Amino acid sequence: IEARRGVILNIASVNGMFGIGEDAYSAAKAGLLNLTQNMAMRCGKHGIRVNAISPGTIRTPIWNERLALDPHVFDSLNAWYALGRVGEVEDVANAALFLCSSEASWITGVNLPVDGGLTAGSVRMIDDLGGG
DSSP, X not given: OTTSOEEEEEEOOGGXXXXXXXXXXXXXXXXXXXXXXXXXXHHGGGTEEEEEEEEOSEEXXXXXXXXXXXXXXXXXXXXXXXXXXXXXXXXXXXXXXXXXXXXXXXXXXXEEEESTTGGGOOHHHHHHTTOO
């Protein structure tokens, strides 16, 4: 606060943006999005920007066990995304670098979905999860 500048970047999830199961996780991530907005309002006067990123499915090592059981696990997931693939760690890292950079100096209180178009409307995902 004394420096009168800085960035807080919260990592939320697309689950916090709309109901797609995993109730407790989704509620926690929705709360984090609300906290991001509230913190942006409180911290702005100190020159601190507060934003969030909401990733969709990201290919990380946590998927290795599922891939070992089903090498085609990403086939159905890829179909949910407008860009035809799940995200890579670099996709989230690049968004984070931008939001923390001086290029984003006038951006605060926002949530940036890094989701390959999932939250733009994935009818396939809704049908697959039994919501359609």
